[in-house]
Amino acid sequence: MSRSTNSRMTMPFEAEQTSARWNPRTSDQHRRDEVTIWWADLSETQERLGNQAHLLTNDELRRAEWMMGQTSRDRWITGRASLRSILSGYLGLQALAVPITYGALGKPELAGLSPVRFNLSHSANLAAFAVAWRKPVGIDIQRLRNDSTMTDMAEWTLSEDAYQQWLRLPEKERRVAFTRTWVRKEAYLKGRGLGLVYPMKDLEIFAPSSGGGIQIVDRHDERHGEDWRIFDLATPTPGFVAALAVRGEVSSLVARGWPDGSVRTAWRRS
Numbered sequence: 001m002s003r004s005t006n007s008r009m010t011m012p013f014e015a016e017q018t019s020a021r022w023n024p025r026t027s028d029q030h031r032r033d034e035v036t037i038w039w040a041d042l043s044e045t046q047e048r049l050g051n052q053a054h055l056l057t058n059d060e061l062r063r064a065e066w067m068m069g070q071t072s073r074d075r076w077i078t079g080r081a082s083l084r085s086i087l088s089g090y091l092g093l094q095a096l097a098v099p100i101t102y103g104a105l106g107k108p109e110l111a112g113l114s115p116v117r118f119n120l121s122h123s124a125n126l127a128a129f130a131v132a133w134r135k136p137v138g139i140d141i142q143r144l145r146n147d148s149t150m151t152d153m154a155e156w157t158l159s160e161d162a163y164q165q166w167l168r169l170p171e172k173e174r175r176v177a178f179t180r181t182w183v184r185k186e187a188y189l190k191g192r193g194l195g196l197v198y199p200m201k202d203l204e205i206f207a208p209s210s211g212g213g214i215q216i217v218d219r220h221d222e223r224h225g226e227d228w229r230i231f232d233l234a235t236p237t238p239g240f241v242a243a244l245a246v247r248g249e250v251s252s253l254v255a256r257g258w259p260d261g262s263v264r265t266a267w268r269r270s
Helices: 042-049 058-065 070-091 150-157 160-167 171-192 222-227
Strands: 034-041 100-102 108-110 116-123 126-133 137-143 203-206 215-218 228-233 240-247 252-257 263-268
Touching: 034 042, 034 070, 034 240, 042 070, 058 070, 070 100, 070 108, 070 116, 070 126, 108 116, 116 171, 126 137, 126 240, 137 171, 150 160, 150 171, 160 171, 171 203, 171 215, 171 228, 171 240, 215 228
Parallel strands: 034 252, 116 137
Antiparallel strands: 034 126, 100 108, 116 126, 137 240, 203 215, 228 240, 252 263
């Protein structure tokens, strides 16, 4: 459903296991073009840490109350508390004091002149938080599912050429192929702070070249598309697809588990 092209992008994120732990006092992530992805099983995190509603602001608690069902509310509270706890390590603040604000289209960001950039996504129990220094980032996770509306969604999500190529795939491959393209585009839109009202058909995804990496071409703003790098992420739980979008050069990607901080996978540009 895509064609190869030369690209400045680096290899998709999959690498060996390590056992190092993260310490915000000794981390030199800010000195490198590195992005850290924090993975969390929200049910497991809640079981280990208990209800963390005390880490949320009154506004966030009110937002949680609007969630449909107790499970959704618990996941949202745990996810937002985890985000605050992670960012507190970077900022040297108490979790409740982390100054999270929201852009015009709802993208969360840090108030003031903080160099820390972040984004988050969750699907079912799996959550991911991407953190970088001075580099806008976007991340998206989707659980694979059988959805009767997928063909309709593909028609308005994929470019015409990509849609026709997608239809020619064996039916059993379409679900993964569509979801892969969706998370790549969604990560890019989230990184730019744009919503799903943006015409996704006008975002063209190209497969990794022989040197690796994924290029996105934004028909509405080719300059922006050229600035971004898209990485496929290996999820810690089967049955999910995820992608990361980063503006600018990337020297390394590190995935850590939350709340233990241990490294799950790491990749560095050679």
